[in-house]
Amino acid sequence: MIGWLQSLFLDKRAREALQGRAPLPPRPRLHVVTVPPRERDVHAALAEAEERMRRLPPEKAQLIRTAMAVRRASQSALAHLSDDEMDKLRSVAEKALLGGGR
Template sequence: MIGWLQTLFLDKRAREALRGRTAPQAPTRVHAVTVPPPERDIRTALAEAEDRMRRLPPEKAQLIRSALLVRRASQSALAQLSEDEVDKLRQVAEKAMLGGGR
């Protein structure tokens, strides 16, 4: 039974390592050091985002714009709540997500 579970959950190298045999090691890769891109100003970032949006199909671009509007509206509504109201809302959301609100 244990052998069957091992074949189900472990790959060949892990099974051989458990048996005391070492599997041939895969060649190690040399990772290149990545340099972070230079910081862009907000205008450049927005211009690039608009350029990407122009290349999208119109339906998809409109869907993204609508989602952004909904997100901004919900963030605005949440910003107007007091700390106690935010805590109560969080508790209600946790109950709903965990199924305790039935």
């Protein structure tokens, strides 16, 4: 029963240490090398996006283009607001979305 409990709770090195055997040599650790993302210029990224858009069905591609245009327009409208106006807009949006304004 004790052997079963040892196998349940102890790893192989700990069991061997209890039994008086020489422990196994430690495994070499793998070194993880992170590769920084490759820098792309704007023109290459846009060309790649357009190439992917050509492979989509025309209706879906047009829907994506329209959504991107709407997002650009809303971002440019928000870019002209001051910090105070952004805070007011944020609080109004939170009240509307979270139901705190009623």
